[in-house]
Amino acid sequence: MSAEMTSANAFDFDGVSVPFRPGQTVGGALAASGVVSWRATRGSGEPRGLFCGIGVCYDCLLNVDGQRSQRACVTPARPGQEVRSDDPGAPLPLPALDGAES
């Protein structure tokens, strides 16, 4: 590990520490660490990761610090981030309804 890639320059991906260089995106850091897919398509379950690399195709979606569907290719890597692979078939949380009867 070089001086530029210290443990302070790392985020958590599904329980594994992933190092990154200053200025690198989450997707870039994952790819540099050998992680090439982090979600699967709803229909056929095909693996997805970086494709366009410029924020256009939305193939690289994952969860960052509890925020679903973040594009890994344009999300800056930050120390201590909690990055999770995405399950696009998982139900979204329902909004709280004030005054709703149960």
Ligand code: FES
């Ligand atoms: S790889 Fe296409 S939007 Fe991220």
